[in-house]
Amino acid sequence: MNASFIKRIIFFVFFAIITGNHLIAQDFELAPAKLLYSAEPGENQSKTISVKNHGSKKQSFLFAIYDYIPSGNGGKNVLPPNTTKRTCANWLNINPSFFDLNPGEEKTITVTMMVPSNEYMSAWCMLYVQPVQEQTAANVAKGISAGMKLAGRIGITVNQTPKSNTNQQVKIYNLKEIPATKQGTLTFSGAIDNLGESITSCKTFMLVTNLETLEEKKYSEMELETFPKNTREVVFTIPELLPKGIYSIAAIVDYGSKTSLEGAEIRYEVK
Structure with a gap:
C-alpha cells in the first residue's frame, strides 16, 4: 500500500475512555497511556505498546505522530508534527506502523526513541493509533475520496528527558x-x-x-x-x-x- 494511498483519509470524531493505564475506544484497546523515555543524547531507547482488537472483524491499524503544546489547564493543543520547538516527532521509529489484527488478537509494537547527539533538552509529542478501512467502490462512486477512512483514534503521550537532565525548578x-x-x-x-x-x-x-x-x-x-x-x-x-x-x-x-x-x-x- 503506497504512501499517497495512506494519506487520502477522512477523520471522524471519536470518544475514548481512559481506564488505569489503558486507553479503550469502541472496538480496540491500547496500553500504556504514556511512554516515558530517559535516553541520553546519541542514545536509542525502546518501549513497547500493546494494541488489542475487541471487534468482531479483522481490522487494520495505523500509527500517526503529532506535536502538542501543553495548555495552562493541563490539556494539550495538538499540532502537525515537527512544528514546535520541543518536538521529538522526528526521533521516533515505530515498528510496525501499519498492521492488521484479527478479532481478539493483540499485537506488541516497538517504539524506539533515537535522540540526536546534541539534544539535551526535554521533548515531547503525541502518538495516535487509529483503525482504518479501505473505501469501497460504492463509496467512491458516491464522490467520497478514494483511499482510506479512519474510524477513530486514541493518543499516547510521549515524553523524553535525558537521565542526566536534572535541572528541576x-x-x-x-x-x-x-x-x-x-x-x-x-x-x-x-x-x-x-x-x-x-x-x-x-x-x-x-x-x-x-x-x-x-x-x-x-x-x-x-x-x-x-x-x-x-x-x-x-x-x-x-x-x-x-x-x-x-x-x-x-x-x-x-x-x-x-x-x-x-x-x-x-x-x-x-x-
Whole structure:
C-alpha cells in the first residue's frame, strides 16, 4: 500500500475512555497511556505498546505522530508534527506502523526513541493509533475520496528527558480565593511555573492552619505534570466551610527536590 494511498483519509470524531493505564475506544484497546523515555543524547531507547482488537472483524491499524503544546489547564493543543520547538516527532521509529489484527488478537509494537547527539533538552509529542478501512467502490462512486477512512483514534503521550537532565525548578505563586463551584465549599487557585529544563511531576496539596489553635488540615491532594518554561493553573478545593477564626492557607508543591518544598501562603479570616 503506497504512501499517497495512506494519506487520502477522512477523520471522524471519536470518544475514548481512559481506564488505569489503558486507553479503550469502541472496538480496540491500547496500553500504556504514556511512554516515558530517559535516553541520553546519541542514545536509542525502546518501549513497547500493546494494541488489542475487541471487534468482531479483522481490522487494520495505523500509527500517526503529532506535536502538542501543553495548555495552562493541563490539556494539550495538538499540532502537525515537527512544528514546535520541543518536538521529538522526528526521533521516533515505530515498528510496525501499519498492521492488521484479527478479532481478539493483540499485537506488541516497538517504539524506539533515537535522540540526536546534541539534544539535551526535554521533548515531547503525541502518538495516535487509529483503525482504518479501505473505501469501497460504492463509496467512491458516491464522490467520497478514494483511499482510506479512519474510524477513530486514541493518543499516547510521549515524553523524553535525558537521565542526566536534572535541572528541576518549580515555583507556585498567585494563590487567591475564587468563587466556589459548589455550595458549602471553598475554592482557591494558584499558578505553577516550571523554571527548569525537565518535564517534572509534582504532588500538590493545600495546608490549612488555624492560627489560634494551631490545628492543621490537609486538603485537595493531587498529582500533575509541568513542562519546561510553561505555567500550569491549579485549583484547590476545601470541601467544607471553615469555622470562625484566622487561618494560614498554604498551597504546597512537592516535586521531588532535595531542597525544601515550594509553597505560597495567604492569611484568611472567617468572621
